[in-house]
Amino acid sequence: MEWDDAETIRLLKSRDEEVFGQLFKAHFKPLRQYAFTFVQEQQVAEDIVQTIFFRLWERIEVLNFSDSVASYLYRAVYNESLNALKHNKVRRLYQSWLHRTMNHRSDTAHRKLHHDELEKTLHKAIAGLPQQCRTIFQMSRFEGLRYQEIGSRLGISPKTVENQMGKALRILRARLIEFLPLIALLITRIVNYVNR
Amino acid sequence: MSQQYHTPIDDLLVKYLLREATPEETKAVEEWLNETPGNRHYYEQLQLIWEKSIHLTPSPLIATEGEEEKAWQTLRKKLNKPARPKPVIPLPWAVAAAAAILLPIFFFAFFGWPGNQAVQTVSSNNRIINDTLPDGTLVTLNTHSTLTHPKKFNHRNVQLQGEAFFQVATDKEHPFQLAANGVTITVLGTAFNVLTDSMATQISVESGRVRVANDNGAIEIGAGESITLGSADRELQKHASPALVHHFYHPRVFVCNETPLGQLTEALQNAYGVPIVIEDSSLSKQPISVTFRDESLERILSILTETLKITPAKRGDSILLKK
Numbered sequence: 001m002e003w004d005d006a007e008t009i010r011l012l013k014s015r016d017e018e019v020f021g022q023l024f025k026a027h028f029k030p031l032r033q034y035a036f037t038f039v040q041e042q043q044v045a046e047d048i049v050q051t052i053f054f055r056l057w058e059r060i061e062v063l064n065f066s067d068s069v070a071s072y073l074y075r076a077v078y079n080e081s082l083n084a085l086k087h088n089k090v091r092r093l094y095q096s097w098l099h100r101t102m103n104h105r106s107d108t109a110h111r112k113l114h115h116d117e118l119e120k121t122l123h124k125a126i127a128g129l130p131q132q133c134r135t136i137f138q139m140s141r142f143e144g145l146r147y148q149e150i151g152s153r154l155g156i157s158p159k160t161v162e163n164q165m166g167k168a169l170r171i172l173r174a175r176l177i178e179f180l181p182l183i184a185l186l187i188t189r190i191v192n193y194v195n196r
Numbered sequence: 197m198s199q200q201y202h203t204p205i206d207d208l209l210v211k212y213l214l215r216e217a218t219p220e221e222t223k224a225v226e227e228w229l230n231e232t233p234g235n236r237h238y239y240e241q242l243q244l245i246w247e248k249s250i251h252l253t254p255s256p257l258i259a260t261e262g263e264e265e266k267a268w269q270t271l272r273k274k275l276n277k278p279a280r281p282k283p284v285i286p287l288p289w290a291v292a293a294a295a296a297i298l299l300p301i302f303f304f305a306f307f308g309w310p311g312n313q314a315v316q317t318v319s320s321n322n323r324i325i326n327d328t329l330p331d332g333t334l335v336t337l338n339t340h341s342t343l344t345h346p347k348k349f350n351h352r353n354v355q356l357q358g359e360a361f362f363q364v365a366t367d368k369e370h371p372f373q374l375a376a377n378g379v380t381i382t383v384l385g386t387a388f389n390v391l392t393d394s395m396a397t398q399i400s401v402e403s404g405r406v407r408v409a410n411d412n413g414a415i416e417i418g419a420g421e422s423i424t425l426g427s428a429d430r431e432l433q434k435h436a437s438p439a440l441v442h443h444f445y446h447p448r449v450f451v452c453n454e455t456p457l458g459q460l461t462e463a464l465q466n467a468y469g470v471p472i473v474i475e476d477s478s479l480s481k482q483p484i485s486v487t488f489r490d491e492s493l494e495r496i497l498s499i500l501t502e503t504l505k506i507t508p509a510k511r512g513d514s515i516l517l518k519k
Contacts, residue, residue, distance in 0.1 A: 017272075024271060025264040031256075037254050042490055045257070050271055057275055107512050122245065123252050140214065141246070142253045149214050165214070166207030169242045172249075 005068050005155055012060050012069075023069065024053050030078050030143075037138060038081035039126075039132055046082060052076040069180040070109070078131045081105070118179040129168055137168040154179025209239055213246055240262040258490050305516040317344045329354075332365035333372065338391075362405075379425060398424045408432060450496075454483040457504070460515070467491045471514035478519055479506065513519070 012017040035045035035112070052073065064192060065072050128137065129137060139145045139153070140161075151158045173180075205228065212225040213215040228238050263307055270368040318327060318337060329345055331352055341358025352367070356376040364372045365385045372383040376390055378398040391397070394472025401410055402423040407416050408423055415432040417423055421436045449469075452460055458480030461472040470493060473481040482504060488496050497508050497515065507515045 017275075019274070023267050024268050027269055028264040029259055033254075033257060036257055040254070042257050046267065050274075052270055054274055118248060119251060122248055126249065126252065141249050147211075147214075162211055162216075165197050165210045169245060170206045171209050172245050173241055176300065177241075178243060180244060 005065075008069055009065055015060065020053075020057060027070070027073055029130045031073060033143075034135065034138065035077050037098050037142070038078075039084050044084060045081075048077060048080045050166065052080050070153055070155045074154065075131055078135065118176065121176055121179055122172065125172050128175070129171060133164050133168045133171070136164045140165060206242075209242055210246075213239075213243055248480070255489070258492075260492070314347055315344050316347045317342060319343075319484045329365075330366060331370070331372075334363040334365075336361040355389055357392060359389070361389045361402075363387040377425070378410055380409045382409070396424055396426050398422060450486075452484050452486050454485055456480060457482045457484055457500075457517075460484060464493065464496065473511070473514050473516050475516060475518035479504075479517065 008023065009017060012023070031049045032042075032045045035048040036042060039045055039048065044195070056073075056076070063072075063169075126134065126137065135154070136150055139150045140147075147158045147161045148157075150161045154161075199269060205225075205451060205506070208217065208221055208225055208346050212222060217225060228494065275277055277366070285519075299466040306340040317327060318518055319342045324339060325335075325344070327335050327337065330348065333352075338359035338361075341356065341360055341407070343354060343356050343360060345354040346352075352370050352372040354372075354374050356374055357385055362383075364386055373384070374390065377392045379397050379399075381388070381390065381399060383406045386406055388404075388406055389398075389400045389402070391399075399406065399417065401417050401419055403419050405418045407414055408416075411426065411433065415423065415434060416445055416506070417434045421434050422477045423432065449462060450463060458474055461474060461480075464470075465472045465479070484500070488499075491499075500517075505515050505517055509518070
């Protein structure tokens with residue numbers, strides 16, 4: 001969905017409810033899916049999207065969209081999701097869900113223990129990425145979007161997407177370095193040795 | 197491995213990995229990869245992370261046609277509520293004043309007046325209640341259930357009517373004891389579910405171990421095990437988790453593991469409020485293994501009919517399942 005941002009913002013600020021409705025309907029599902037990656041509960045995710053649009057409408061006149069409307073929405077969902085996670089109950093459910101999923105996985109395949117450990121750490125590392133970085137990484141990985149599509153969805157340039165993807169993988173690698181298989185490293189050493 | 201080349205090359209490597217790179221970029225990356233085994237190893241690490249992370253894709257939500265429109269209508273209603281009149285007392289002060297008046301009321305309502313009787317009763321009526329007991333134990337009380345617990349947890353003896361899920365706070369000094377339908381369940385720290393009605397008492401353990409005792413003796417059951425006691429049948433015999441696993445936090449998640457169809461339809465009927473009738477008893481005993489998450493009843497029924505080769509029919513307000 002392409003948005004002429006300047007025009008959209010102008011219409012929104014003049015309280016054009018129809019444009020606001022179109023904006024809501026266009027972003028509802030992807031934003032809910034994004035919120036779901038944090039809170040793991042469909043209803044909670046849906047409430048988050050409702051909340052951020054409600055607030056957007058309340059404060060539309062004074063809002064300053066520094067980049068694009070879509071970027072603003074994803075940032076708002078990110079912040080609101082983290083807030084929701086702070087709320088004890090959701091966090092508890094999320095943790096027990098995480099615990100159960102991970103336990104289940106290691107139960108079914110003991111020999112993959114090392115890999116599961118990697119996955120768990122990876123999960124945490126993705127959750128720890130900076131907001132824009134995480135949004136873009138998840139769109140690319142979980143939704144299989146191309147750079148171009150991510151750019152137009154967020155109203156940013158493909159170059160920014162490119163930088164953020166590089167950054168995401170760089171950060172993930174740094175956080176996971178101790179879990180990355182030693183075998184590859186070993187092979188590298190042998191090759192080095194032979195070449196010497 | 198040195199750091200200097202990582203930053204500029206990362207963007208390019210990821211682009212190459214995701215097949216987003218132009219032919220020139222591809223060529224440049226491939227040259228770089230062949231420079232040293234270290235370079236290739238570095239790239240392989242990124243590649244591994246990328247491949248691994250696909251496993252973390254969250255399950256897609258159940259999206260139904262036109263739900264954006266429905267969600268929008270919900271939001272619109274909220275937006276068009278008349279604006280709240282400006283409070284006469286500045287809001288923070290109004291909140292503080294209200295809190296000063298209401299907090300003691302809530303406090304006494306919850307903990308009782310000092311010197312009041314020492315037990316507290318929680319009844320859920322029509323809703324599901326999530327509560328934390330004074331000892332830190334988490335309780336999810338199903339609808340139409342009643343839990344009685346001491347106000348001060350110098351002992352941890354509680355009574356239950358109906359159904360509840362407990363996640364018991366660990367405290368070796370004070371075992372958690374639950375009495376329900378003439379059965380006593382003793383726990384140190386664990387998560388388990390208890391269902392009682394006039395016909396039976398069912399205890400299912402999610403993690404840890406519990407000891408179940410009645411006038412017939414005592415038995416220990418562990419994770420994934422259940423025990424069912426009929427009103428006449430007092431024999432303590434455990435079996436591997438037969439049952440529908442209840443998730444109150446997700447009232448519309450149904451996990452069946454060789455669960456009799458009748459038990460599933462009973463749960464469905466509670467969750468969706470539609471009576472479901474099974475025509476013959478052999479069908480009702482038919483075991484089924486399936487998981488439904490937030491699906492519509494129509495979808496669940498269509499999956500069931502397809503798997504079990506049965507035909508659903510409407511009879512008045514209820515749904516009839518027959519072979």
